[in-house]
Amino acid sequence: MKNLFIVFSAFALATIIYGCSQGKYAATNKSYKKQIEGYAALLKEYPIKDSAGLPYAEEWVGTTNLSMRRPNFVIIHHTAQNSCEQTLKTFTLPRTQVSAHYVICEDGTVHHMLNDLLRAHHAGVSKWGNTTDLNSSSIGIELDNNGFEPFAEAQMKSLVILLDRLKKAYSIPTSNFIGHGDIAPTRKNDPNWRFNWKSLAEKGFGHWYDDATNVTLPVGFNHLQALRVVGFDIKDTTAAIVGFKRHWLQDTTKGLNNEQLKVLHQLSKKYQ
Ligand SMILES: [Zn+2]
Structure with a gap:
């Protein structure tokens, strides 16, 4: 009986440890990986014959000179939700079809939810200058903020570190750090008016007058x-x-x- 109890306890402990290692988002992380594998397979297709009806040459010639496309804008948002946890949940429900590259919580914790080189669904119908489909050319950053409160100091601190990294990594022009409300003014008002754009501009992210x-x-x-x-x-x-x-x-x-x-x-x- 005692032996049975030990075996049972060991099994229960192993189940708990396994569960923890899998994490709360194990299932949705699996979905992320599966999608990435699909895109990787797409990139591995050669010879490239992706356009119907074109008179393709008999022999495929791949260039030796290429790299991944890079983001050229950063769009800042407020989540309009009540907690980081709520936003993580929203961004991991397939039916919502919304996401952002980064979510920054009030305490400054950063969640990097998809690779910078992939397209997040954060901008929606949008236009800035002559650029449309900002999702295809931007990094989306969501700040945990319900829309009616100031932005936390720790959160702004993390944001500045992140912006600095993005600007350097992708040579993003100073003028291309903007808000969701700028690119979709009829639909959006984020980040809310309390957001300190002036201090960001002083650090080289966006312009001031x-x-x-x-x-x-x-x-x-x-x-x-x-x-x-x-x-x-x-x-x-x-x-x-x-x-x-x-x-x-x-x-x-x-x-x-x-x-x-x-x-x-x-x-x-x-x-x-
Ligand atoms: Zn937004």
Whole structure:
């Protein structure tokens, strides 16, 4: 009987240890790996004959000079959820079809959920300058924040370290660090107006404007053209103005007064 108890205990302990080593996300991690294997198989297909109807040469010639495509934008979000755990759950449910490369929790913990060279589903229908489908060219970073609170210091600290790494690794231009609300102003308002874009710009992530106090607006200043120069899609002008004010004036109201027009003028100069 005693022996049986020992065997049973050992079995229970082994089950617990095995369960822990598998982790809470073992099943979804398996799904990630399976998808990667599918893409790896796709990359290993040669000769390459992927376009129907083309008069392909008889002999396939592969070039010797290639590398992986690189991201050229960083899009910052707030999760609009109540905890990091909730977001991890959302991003591991196949039915949601949403994801981001990184999730940064309030305490500064970073979750790197997919390889930087893969396409995450975070931007949705979006446009910045003439670039559409930002998902294909960007890294998505989600900050755990419900949309109505300041961003935690530890979280911002991790964000800056991450941005620095991404900028260096992929030579991302300073102007290409932007928010979800910038690229989808009719649908999104994240990161919320409390986000400190100014401090990021001072570190080389995004642009800020020079003092506009003593600036005189040029005759015939076209604010829509200026918004367009910065990058906004001006199809919905009200939304573009709200987006500009949230990001560069920490203001959530509509319309532009003379002082704000001067700021926009100063800002647009940074994008010319
Ligand atoms: Zn977002």
